[in-house]
Amino acid sequence: MATRARRPERREEPLSRERIVEVAIELLDTAGERGLTFRALAERLATGPGALYWHIAGKGELLDAATDAVVAGTLTAGPVDAAPREATRALALGVFDAVEAHPWIGAQFARAPWRSPMLRVFERLGRQVQAIGVPEAAQFTAVSALLNYILGVAGQNAANARAHQERQPDTDRAQFLGAVSASWAELDPDAYAFTRNVAEQLRDHDDREEFLAGIDFILTGIAVRHGPTGTALS
Amino acid sequence: MATRARRPERREEPLSRERIVEVAIELLDTAGERGLTFRALAERLATGPGALYWHIAGKGELLDAATDAVVAGTLTAGPVDAAPREATRALALGVFDAVEAHPWIGAQFARAPWRSPMLRVFERLGRQVQAIGVPEAAQFTAVSALLNYILGVAGQNAANARAHQERQPDTDRAQFLGAVSASWAELDPDAYAFTRNVAEQLRDHDDREEFLAGIDFILTGIAVRHGPTGTALS
DNA sequence: ACCTGAACACCGTTCAAGT
DNA sequence: ACCTGAACACCGTTCAAGT
Numbered sequence: 001m002a003t004r005a006r007r008p009e010r011r012e013e014p015l016s017r018e019r020i021v022e023v024a025i026e027l028l029d030t031a032g033e034r035g036l037t038f039r040a041l042a043e044r045l046a047t048g049p050g051a052l053y054w055h056i057a058g059k060g061e062l063l064d065a066a067t068d069a070v071v072a073g074t075l076t077a078g079p080v081d082a083a084p085r086e087a088t089r090a091l092a093l094g095v096f097d098a099v100e101a102h103p104w105i106g107a108q109f110a111r112a113p114w115r116s117p118m119l120r121v122f123e124r125l126g127r128q129v130q131a132i133g134v135p136e137a138a139q140f141t142a143v144s145a146l147l148n149y150i151l152g153v154a155g156q157n158a159a160n161a162r163a164h165q166e167r168q169p170d171t172d173r174a175q176f177l178g179a180v181s182a183s184w185a186e187l188d189p190d191a192y193a194f195t196r197n198v199a200e201q202l203r204d205h206d207d208r209e210e211f212l213a214g215i216d217f218i219l220t221g222i223a224v225r226h227g228p229t230g231t232a233l234s
Numbered sequence: 235m236a237t238r239a240r241r242p243e244r245r246e247e248p249l250s251r252e253r254i255v256e257v258a259i260e261l262l263d264t265a266g267e268r269g270l271t272f273r274a275l276a277e278r279l280a281t282g283p284g285a286l287y288w289h290i291a292g293k294g295e296l297l298d299a300a301t302d303a304v305v306a307g308t309l310t311a312g313p314v315d316a317a318p319r320e321a322t323r324a325l326a327l328g329v330f331d332a333v334e335a336h337p338w339i340g341a342q343f344a345r346a347p348w349r350s351p352m353l354r355v356f357e358r359l360g361r362q363v364q365a366i367g368v369p370e371a372a373q374f375t376a377v378s379a380l381l382n383y384i385l386g387v388a389g390q391n392a393a394n395a396r397a398h399q400e401r402q403p404d405t406d407r408a409q410f411l412g413a414v415s416a417s418w419a420e421l422d423p424d425a426y427a428f429t430r431n432v433a434e435q436l437r438d439h440d441d442r443e444e445f446l447a448g449i450d451f452i453l454t455g456i457a458v459r460h461g462p463t464g465t466a467l468s
Numbered sequence: 469a470c471c472t473g474a475a476c477a478c479c480g481t482t483c484a485a486g487t
Numbered sequence: 488a489c490c491t492g493a494a495c496a497c498c499g500t501t502c503a504a505g506t
Contacts, residue, residue: 015471038499048472050501055470059499110344110386113393114414119421119429126428139428140435145448149379152344152386159347180348187353194360194373195353201374214379220458221451249490272480282492284482289489293480 015047017055021065028066028104032165036062064115067108071117074098075124084131085219091124092150092215096208099154103165106158110151122147132219134226142222149218153211177203249281251289255299262300262338266399270296298349301342305351308332309358318365319453325358326384326449330442333388337399340392344385356381366453368460376456383452387445411437 013019023044027036038049038059045052056062074094082090099106109117125143134142164176171179184192184199247253257278261270272283272293279286290296308328316324333340343351359377368376398410405413418426418433 037497039497042473048474049499050473051471053500107345110389111341111393113390113397119426123426123429126432130428136431137435140432140439141444141447142451143428143432144444145383145451148386148390148448149383149452150386151390152382152384155344155389156347156382156385159345163347192353192357194364194377195357197370198360198374198377201371205374210375210378213375214382214452217376217379217455217459218383218448218451219455221454224454224458225451271478273478276492281490283480284492285490287481 015045015051015055017065020045020052020055021062021069024062024066025070025102029102032162033104033107063108064112064117067105067112068115068117068120070098070102070105071095071109071120075120084128087131088125088128088146088219089212089215091121091128092146093208093212095121095150095154096157096211099157100161103158103161106154106156106161110155110158118147118151121150129222132222132227134222138222138226142226145218145222146215149214153214157207177205249279249285249289251299254279254286254289255296255303258296258300259304259336263336266396267338267341297342298346298351301339301346302349302351302354304332304336304339305329305343305354309354318362321365322359322362322380322453323446323449325355325362326380327442327446329355329384329388330391330445333391334395337392337395340388340390340395344389344392352381352385355384363456366456366461368456372456372460376460379452379456380449383448387448391441411439 020041024036024041027040027044031040036059038052042049042052056065074097075091099109105117112118122143125146126139129139129142129146164171164173168176168179181199181203184195184202187196189196254275258270258275261274261278265274270293272286276283276286286296290299308331309325333343339351346352356377359380360373363373363376363380398405398407402410402413415433415437418429418436421430423430
């Protein structure tokens with residue numbers, strides 16, 4: 001029941017692919033994935049839905065372009081001369097933070113295979129893995145592991161953000177986690193003994209730290225299997 | 235342009251939640267996520283769309299129930315008395331194979347947070363992590379890393395299956411990978427030096443082995459950080 | 469070349485009416 | 488209690504007609 005009170009401002013600049021993508025991102029950020037429709041987009045751009053198709057092939061391409069714009073924007077930053085392990089962490093955190101700021105890119109990321117936004121991250125990760133000294137034959141495997149993990153977390157965070165938004169929009173994050181934690185504590189003690197046991201850890205956990213711990217597990221595993229000796233615990 | 239020639243068979247058994255979910259799974263497997271509509275479902279069940287709402291709250295619940303039925307079915311199998319590391323690999327492979335057989339659960343998995351299907355996997359992973367000897371305070375982190383990685387691969391495989399199905403349905407997997415690999419080889423040499431470099435590795439890689447390698451990285455990382463001494467390379 | 473907006477072919481969901 | 492199917496409120500997309 002969101003109010004539709006936003007009036008179509010008079011258009012001073014001409015319609016363009018860039019402008020459409022820009023407004024699409026605004027719409028996705030404020031109204032969520034379900035809020036992005038060609039009609040809403042057209043209204044904000046003071047035109048009809050058909051006009052958009054002159055610049056963009058369809059909704060899929062629009063989502064791709066919006067995701068790519070956000071991801072490209074976040075990957076420009078980052079420490080340039082850090083040690084490869086630190087640089088990998090920074091890179092991964094950049095994606096993590098982008099998903100937190102724009103939950104919809106998490107879902108889109110997980111949905112589109114080998115498309116432009118993902119390739120950007122793949123390339124950056126690859127350079128760090130090379131710098132770590134992973135032999136060439138194992139580089140694809142190492143980068144895939146890192147990327148798949150990052151995508152998994154991204155998708156999960158997006159899903160959580162959506163659930164939080166749709167089901168308990170007036171609670172804060174701590175309350176939301178508390179509710180999930182409480183529901184775990186009520187699970188069947190035989191079938192879900194472990195889950196009940198860690199319900200408290202869920203309540204107190206820090207998403208970012210948890211995410212980085214996973215990155216460290218993978219980097220450590222890569223180092224043990226493929227790195228120069230002595231780097232496993234670095 | 236799929237033919238709709240399937241006639242509604244006379245219904246001998248009464249409508250039930252189980253029957254609806256069963257037909258929904260058939261529809262998802264044969265026609266993909268876009269093929270699951272309440273109208274198509276009602277036609278196959280020889281009724282009207284409204285009837286389904288007596289048994290299922292809506293489309294979200296239907297997708298949840300379908301995913302849960304498939305996941306629950308695959309988790310029953312698996313070696314009972316294997317070493318924890320082997321059991322974890324078997325468990326992970328079970329999810330991997332389920333996603334390969336039913337690509338749509340990959341997307342659904344990644345979309346639904348902390349719902350029943352995911353909790354089943356979480357619990358199973360948790361028991362293995364306990365058996366490995368990870369201290370209690372680190373168990374949630376360890377299981378989260380494994381689960382997020384599995385979800386990432388699942389989502390990615392689902393996305394790839396959909397892209398393969400929608401864009402080159404008459405090519406086999408090797409041809410599809412070859413096409414992606416070839417497109418990588420044409421990327422800008424400066425911006426995508428690494429990606430170009432591993433294009434050949436993409437062409438020849440084995441999804442299952444790649445997946446297991448990632449599981450091993452994480453398990454190794456967990457062992458190095460939290461396991462009893464000497465288990466890192468086991 | 470670019471825009472307009474009505475129209476088309478769908479959706480998920482509801483609900484009065486039936487049995 | 489359970490089913491029916493027309494109707495409602497939307498979608499993405501197309502396209503004849505305009506400028």
